[in-house]
Amino acid sequence: MKWLFFLGVFVSLHSQNKQLLYGFKEVPQQLLLNPGGQVDYRGYIGVPILSHIHFNAGITGFSAFDIFADDGRDFNQKLREVAYSMDSKDFVGFNQQLDIFSAGFSVNTSLEDKLFISFGMYQESDIFTYFPKDYAILANEGNYNNLNRRFDFGQLSVSAEVLSVFHIGVNKKINSKWTLGIRGKIYSSIAQLSSTKNQGSFITVPTANNNLNHIFDLDMKLQTSGISFLREPDVNDELEVLKKRLLFGGNLGVGIDLGFTHQPAPEWTIDASLQDIGFINYSKDVKNFILDKYLEYDGVQSVFPQVTSGQTAQDYWDEVSSDFEELVEIDSTTTSYTKWRPIKLNSSVSYNFGRKINKECNCLDKLDPTFQNRVGAHLFAMKRPNHLQWALSLFYFRKFYKNLQIKTTYTVDAFSFTNVGLGMSAALGPVQFYIMADNLLEYQNLAKSQSVSLQLGFNYIFKNNEN
């Protein structure tokens, strides 16, 4: 339970928005966000394990500081205040990605035509849960002061998954205005659980003569796959299972990413992509838990068997307790199921300016002839079980010289209105290092932050021949 708390409060994340990486064309990993992004190098090899480390956590409604501040106030009082100030649309999310390997190269299909092929494999974890406010209120207060209040059990919506993804993408610059791309993906789910389609309620209704009627109406479902290995007694056996599943031994699925970049004029860039249009079919190691029950309870009836004949109170109590036992009895099945991947949309419009032009023709000039500055707006949206998660960013991109680029963003989303991010890519010869983090204003005290996002990595870049 403690780790859950930490997950919820501290590691808590900020969706899967990578507003700093998106459109950062010097960094090859941007092709994972938009397979139709612009590529101006011959190839790259990501440093294994280190080419893309991404970590993203966010919460809405409160920050860790609200609860854990060392201010001498009663912890439970603070917790109560936070729980009451949140609602069931608030959520906690965590996302992590790790590139295992990645590489890309350009292929000449004819003298003029070139394709850029990129491929790789990454591991991803994603946890997402809404705040089940009614559960928290019921646990904290009980039903005593809440007669006639309907506690909504449908507020429980949680999903978690660890998977590996093998991908291969094709990127083609059609002409000076259009670049298109597509990426195919094979998902191998290592472990998954989700409980997102719950319904039901609990209500206590006062009736005549000081009586109460307790109504339990439950329609809950938890789907899991791949979690039985946790019961393996031997850690080595667990690792074996994990290794196998990482390499296509898990529940498999397929998906595609689509994207384009359009430059109607050299100064203007419009691009967009859809990621993870795909699904996973869960059929191996599946266990589903179903609770679909209805019970009304208004007390043990009819005592005094001498005068009512037939059923005794004792029988009746047995009946009530078996009703309750049945109420919480969970059915389980191993029926396979299919889940769509959380689809993501990225799109941006930007304006390029500040081209360096030498007034005199000089063949030995090494000045970079491309635009040095770019400003734009970026939209991110992602499908979550009960809502569309979104973020809107304004960004400024600046090339300091060929080997150093910096991008800064200001993002507005469900987490905050004060999210400033900074990303940088620096190259020493062919070795590139990039690091990007947002919510920088909160870094002086991360506990006050409602979201944290960090990406970093190393690549070996094969640049275009300059002559």
Next chain:
Amino acid sequence: MKTQSFFIKYISLLFVLGTCFSCIKDTDFEQYDTLIIYPIVEANLVNAQEPAASFVDSSGAELPSISDQVIFDVFNSDFSVDNLIKAELVFGITNSINKAFQIKMDFYDSADALQHTFSIDIDNSPTNTLLFTEHIEVFENMNLLALKSTLKLEITITMISNPTSVILTPDSEGSILLVSKGVFYLKISS
């Protein structure tokens, strides 16, 4: 150019240091250990409704008392023993029989030893109107320990001679309705 490269180095250094040395201040994550909640749960217990005729046997003679035993294995469950800090049993009796009663509640443990007892006096209803009597029995401290060892509840309804000296017959009017619920104050800590 020199100024630019100094500027770049400065920014890069600041950025890397900023990322590495961001910190969490003025917080105490150990506070989690003291998580406590105090829910109050209300639930119905035993209900009964007996017409006047129930107090008359097959030969037409009045029964001096009727009683029943109910086994409740909730009070002595591990959950109650660990988390229950106070309980109130609320009894509401509506009498429309022209007869006074005494309702006695006896709480027995698993060895059938009496742990707790109390009685509720009910007035007669001379004109068969509904007379409501409420009794709240509070369980705290020693009483609470008695409740937590209770397995069996015996309810006895005894007729009391009333000033009007009415004798009940199978045709007597009215009924006695007993509704009971428990209010359980819990303290659950992590």
